[in-house]
Amino acid sequence: MSMNHASVHPAEDAPTGGGGIAPREWMKDIEGMPATIGGLVLRSCQLIAAAISLSIMATTSDFSSVTAFCYLVAASGLQGIWSTFMALIDIYALLVKRSLQNQRMVMLFTFGDGITSNLTFAAVCASAGITVFIDNDLGRCSINHCYQFQSATALAFICWFFALPSYLLNLWSLASQ
Amino acid sequence: MSMNHASVHPAEDAPTGGGGIAPREWMKDIEGMPATIGGLVLRSCQLIAAAISLSIMATTSDFSSVTAFCYLVAASGLQGIWSTFMALIDIYALLVKRSLQNQRMVMLFTFGDGITSNLTFAAVCASAGITVFIDNDLGRCSINHCYQFQSATALAFICWFFALPSYLLNLWSLASQ
Numbered sequence: 001m002s003m004n005h006a007s008v009h010p011a012e013d014a015p016t017g018g019g020g021i022a023p024r025e026w027m028k029d030i031e032g033m034p035a036t037i038g039g040l041v042l043r044s045c046q047l048i049a050a051a052i053s054l055s056i057m058a059t060t061s062d063f064s065s066v067t068a069f070c071y072l073v074a075a076s077g078l079q080g081i082w083s084t085f086m087a088l089i090d091i092y093a094l095l096v097k098r099s100l101q102n103q104r105m106v107m108l109f110t111f112g113d114g115i116t117s118n119l120t121f122a123a124v125c126a127s128a129g130i131t132v133f134i135d136n137d138l139g140r141c142s143i144n145h146c147y148q149f150q151s152a153t154a155l156a157f158i159c160w161f162f163a164l165p166s167y168l169l170n171l172w173s174l175a176s177q
Numbered sequence: 178m179s180m181n182h183a184s185v186h187p188a189e190d191a192p193t194g195g196g197g198i199a200p201r202e203w204m205k206d207i208e209g210m211p212a213t214i215g216g217l218v219l220r221s222c223q224l225i226a227a228a229i230s231l232s233i234m235a236t237t238s239d240f241s242s243v244t245a246f247c248y249l250v251a252a253s254g255l256q257g258i259w260s261t262f263m264a265l266i267d268i269y270a271l272l273v274k275r276s277l278q279n280q281r282m283v284m285l286f287t288f289g290d291g292i293t294s295n296l297t298f299a300a301v302c303a304s305a306g307i308t309v310f311i312d313n314d315l316g317r318c319s320i321n322h323c324y325q326f327q328s329a330t331a332l333a334f335i336c337w338f339f340a341l342p343s344y345l346l347n348l349w350s351l352a353s354q
Contacts, residue, residue, distance in 0.1 A: 043257060068309065075225070085214030121299070122298070123302075125298070125302030125303045125306070126306030129244075129304065129306040132303075133244065137243055150351055172352045
């Protein structure tokens with residue numbers, strides 16, 4: 001059965017399966033899933049947003065004094081690494097024209113996307129809470145790097161915004177096996 | 178077809194459907210889904226955690242000076258209202274022994290759970306960022322209601338922790354239609 005094949009198998013093998021009991025069909029590759037152009041675009045956007053967010057945060061000298069900003073840097077870094085890894089897999093799958101609709105692979109992608117996107121979202125919320133606290137509640141934006149902090153947080157949010165479709169599409173694909 | 182029935186229909190009608198083309202089967206009611214004892218327990222836990230979080234936050238006089246804590250109160254309140262509403266639906270469905278595995282109903286529950294649980298999670302992360310900032314980074318816990326803020330945030334996190342299975346089970350059920 002197709003479940004026992006190697007992780008990367010030809011696209012035309014996936015939908016059909018022999019045997020008396022017809023296996024449930026896998027979801028067709030729709031744009032945004034791994035091994036599609038849409039998926040690669042999503043990964044590239046995540047990577048670019050995470051890289052810009054990290055760069056902006058690195059321009060401030062005092063981000064390390066706030067735990068939430070350190071967490072944002074760590075989460076953006078992890079998201080960037082994961083997105084790079086996934087983009088490379090997408091490029092490989094596109095070049096050799098293979099589908100990645102394999103149960104174990106989809107489970108791995110869903111797990112990884114779930115962990116990284118949730119960590120990024122949590123870091124964005126914590127950082128946003130701090131920037132609003134410094135700006136609106138304390139009114140001390142003039143003596144802090146508020147604009148850099150806000151920009152880095154916004155870019156990390158955009159990164160999460162591009163990571164969410166990847167996660168939901170993988171989860172949907174896994175659920176509809 | 179079962180899709181055109183009233184929103185609440187007998188459990189025994191759901192899996193089977195006549196006609197030439199067999200409709201895809203709905204996921205069986207598993208514990209934690211709406212109209213199950215497990216689902217009702219989850220809703221009750223969400224409601225209790227949200228209510229305790231709100232009560233603890235209400236004992237502090239100055240939570241309204243921090244935007245993130247106001248947001249936590251609003252999100253916990255919304256989660257509490259949604260959980261109460263869903264608990265009442267669960268009680269009704271259990272009393273009349275009906276299933277809620279109807280496409281529109283599951284879509285509504287998934288949408289509602291998605292909105293409320295994500296809002297709660299965002300509020301928890303923002304509040305946690307502030308409490309860590311006040312406690313660890315500024316070291317001003319002695320002149321603030323740190324313990325109350327931390328307890329309210331922890332309770333809201335527990336509330337989200339119980340809301341997540343409800344959301345994921347509904348999403349899974351919707352995806353496996």
